[in-house]
Amino acid sequence: MSTHGDAPPAGPPDPLEVGARVAELLATGRRASTYKIAVLTALVQHCLEHPAAPGAALRVPIEDLAERVVELYWPQVRPFARAGVLRQNEQDGRSLPDAVRELRTAAEAAGLSTPAQLRAADPARSAHARREIARTLAQQPLFALQRTGTTAPGTPFLYDDTWLRRKVTVAELDAHDWSIELRPGIAAALVRVAGLLQPVLQQWWVDDVRRMNATELDDPGLHGFLFGADRTDLTPVRRPLADLQRGRCFYCGERLREAVHVDHVLPWSRVAVDGLVNLVAADARCNLAKSATLPAVEHVERALQRDDLDALAGPLRWPLERERVTGAAASLYGTSPAGTPLWRAPGVFDLLRPGDGARFAA
């Protein structure tokens, strides 16, 4: 048997090494905007919702990342306490959050509260903004992400970025189908470390916003303002969901009394999906006990199987996002370690079994 001294290791990359290298990309050098963190967060979310085999490459449309970046900045462009609208970059001129703020203002003028509602009500406007933001992502964070800190380009271990540049043109983007391609194994690796990486990305994001704004931003509520689950106004769906459940808690079946909570079945802190399929009405007891824990598989299956949701989506102008929820469930249950506690009821947990993820396979 021969050994290959300098040969690169075969097989898919080690997820922990990928996670560490991603963290290094952001930890190196001073971040002049939150765009790189935003695009990386979007990339992780995309991978979570599009499960890939361990060694597979994954084509990621930049416009999909743009859509996610809009959703990330959407709550953040509200005025924050006395500080007003927060700065997210150090340069002057039109910023990504400026573009999102214009969209949000237009949505609110039309009585709409989420990016998904705006997409449904004004597809042309949404598509135009998505294009503009996708181009900005290609020219800035996607181009710069893997070249941090040094004059020599780094090793593009996430995706081939050799065709990207600061002034990348529409024609060049067309030639690449407005997509980047994650190298073999990267998508699955990012999903494996998502639970570790996402809180780190959020904390850096908070630190950057604090630094880019005045000292008065030393506010303990900043993290919740930027990333809290209440960032989307779920009021419009509360009553309809409770009615659909005949006034009973989705999880325990007890009668819903005064405080009806809208709960994200797949925890919002793990996958940012606000579609109706991921939302249920719950009592305070269950909602608070469940918190950010993954729920028992049966809860998710039951949420996915609700056919009567379809009738709500139209009148509420609120998308179902069944595919997003299914993809995210396949990822979360397919990659969390066996034995992970799954919340069934207050004080009652199942343990994740190998193969639970396959129950959500497309």
Ligand SMILES: [Zn+2]
């Ligand atoms: Zn309950």
